Amino acid sequence: MTLLEMKNIGKAFGDNEVLKDISMTVSQGQVVGIIGPSGSGKSTLLRCATMLETVDTGSIYYKGEPMVVNDTNGKAVYANSSQLKKIRSYFGLVFQNFNLFPHFTVLRNITEAPINVGKQTREQANEIAMHLLQQMGLADKADTYPYQLSGGQQQRVSIARALAQNPDILFFDEPTSALDPELTGEILAVIRELASKHMTMVIVTHEMSFARDVADYILFMDKGVVVEQGNAVDLVNNPQHERTKLFLKRFD
Numbered sequence: 001m002t003l004l005e006m007k008n009i010g011k012a013f014g015d016n017e018v019l020k021d022i023s024m025t026v027s028q029g030q031v032v033g034i035i036g037p038s039g040s041g042k043s044t045l046l047r048c049a050t051m052l053e054t055v056d057t058g059s060i061y062y063k064g065e066p067m068v069v070n071d072t073n074g075k076a077v078y079a080n081s082s083q084l085k086k087i088r089s090y091f092g093l094v095f096q097n098f099n100l101f102p103h104f105t106v107l108r109n110i111t112e113a114p115i116n117v118g119k120q121t122r123e124q125a126n127e128i129a130m131h132l133l134q135q136m137g138l139a140d141k142a143d144t145y146p147y148q149l150s151g152g153q154q155q156r157v158s159i160a161r162a163l164a165q166n167p168d169i170l171f172f173d174e175p176t177s178a179l180d181p182e183l184t185g186e187i188l189a190v191i192r193e194l195a196s197k198h199m200t201m202v203i204v205t206h207e208m209s210f211a212r213d214v215a216d217y218i219l220f221m222d223k224g225v226v227v228e229q230g231n232a233v234d235l236v237n238n239p240q241h242e243r244t245k246l247f248l249k250r251f252d
């Protein structure tokens, strides 16, 4: 089943065209990797997909329901805010810099949204959060504050926080880029584990062998366009376009 479908997306900041006619489909249980040089528009694409950013043109459907459609002038028109709010709740996000609330404990970082947005009771939310912390190997850290944790531990808390909302799709924007190499592995292991449980994920990453192994499908972006896309193993091991070859050479 197709969960998210983005068609012919265009987005500019002033006269900087950041996304040019981008299309992307995410099916249930699929892991989609997005790779490409810095500044190619990967974060903007994720932000548009999750509606943290608006598109200028194109359409976005969630489970076939229109979130964004083009009017007759080709301008993107968004669904009403209650519909968007509902759809947004189906998405979980994990950022490069963890984005935890510094003045909340680990537990409260995870339970805040389920209690306030998801309308869970504190008891329910605590129970789910503790279960997730256990899964992340952080059960003993529930009452600590983010600054007391390593970057890898903070990122695992932020993954637990995203999972606590029981998202349909989990989006990762360079989840290991702020981590030392020895901490990168523990986060990649968590994501691999989620993939083995068929979590639907969209992952922007610079970890090429990880992308090849964990993703089903990869988009290679450069300068706001999708240069090449396809089966993850084929794209990484046997790229067809010169720009893709040149980019992947850097990771040999």
Ligand code: ADP
Binding pocket: 013, 016, 018, 036, 037, 038, 039, 040, 041, 042, 043, 044, 045
């Ligand atoms: P990537 O994630 O691939 O490094 P980004 O999506 O962050 O690329 O950025 C793509 C382009 O969009 C860059 O030229 C960047 O400077 C520009 N850009 C991103 N966000 C903004 C913004 N909020 N305002 C203006 N320009 C932006």
Ligand code: MG
Binding pocket: 042, 043, 044, 173, 174
């Ligand atoms: Mg980025």
